[in-house]
Amino acid sequence: MMKVSRRALLKKIILKLNKVDDFSYIDEVYNTQTGFPEKRWVLMLPGAGCQWSKEHNGGCYMCGFKYQLRHNGNKSPKYLENKIRIAFSLGSYLVNVKYNKPKSLFIYNGGSYLNDKEIPKAVQIEIFQCVIEKYKSIKNILVESRPEFITPENIKDLKSVLCNNCNLSIGIGLECKSAILERII
Numbered sequence: 001m002m003k004v005s006r007r008a009l010l011k012k013i014i015l016k017l018n019k020v021d022d023f024s025y026i027d028e029v030y031n032t033q034t035g036f037p038e039k040r041w042v043l044m045l046p047g048a049g050c051q052w053s054k055e056h057n058g059g060c061y062m063c064g065f066k067y068q069l070r071h072n073g074n075k076s077p078k079y080l081e082n083k084i085r086i087a088f089s090l091g092s093y094l095v096n097v098k099y100n101k102p103k104s105l106f107i108y109n110g111g112s113y114l115n116d117k118e119i120p121k122a123v124q125i126e127i128f129q130c131v132i133e134k135y136k137s138i139k140n141i142l143v144e145s146r147p148e149f150i151t152p153e154n155i156k157d158l159k160s161v162l163c164n165n166c167n168l169s170i171g172i173g174l175e176c177k178s179a180i181l182e183r184i185i
């Protein structure tokens with residue numbers, strides 16, 4: 001009988017729960033600053049779902065990302081927090097972060113990481129703390145957020161966890177009706 005590793009079995013179970021094919025993986029990307037390829041850990045977290053999309057008729061027109069993750073809808077905040085914690089722990093276990101030593105971590109949640117209603121603040125901070133304490137190879141964390149959540153207070157809270165050990169990058173999107181205008185901007 002074919003042997004299935006514990007990691008492969010766990011991955012199968014998680015895929016069923018999370019819907020996304022590869023919710024945690026390590027790949028190699030080109031670092032424009034060093035000029036060398038480096039390992040990156042990509043993690044998709046099941047947050048409460050994009051608030052902008054829920055309140056504005058489906059949100060940004062071109063976005064399909066909001067549909068990708070199985071979001072937690074109207075479940076209690078505790079349920080949401082615990083599910084994100086579990087996804088983070090299992091995600092790190094599946095890709096064996098300690099062994100692979102990625103240089104960066106890109107976190108996607110199909111919405112805004114900095115929105116407390118999508119990813120509760122306590123968990124935002126816990127995840128950063130865990131990276132700093134356990135995964136010292138990671139020198140850059142990227143999250144995505146709508147601009148209204150990128151406040152001095154939110155940045156201060158996350159930066160105070162990272163100190164000088166790790167950079168924080170925040171990706172913001174720009175939706176534009178005209179492709180010409182988009183190129184100019």
Ligand code: SF4
Nearest residue numbers: 050059060063110111
């Ligand atoms: S804010 Fe982001 S996740 Fe939400 S609809 Fe727009 S692009 Fe999609």
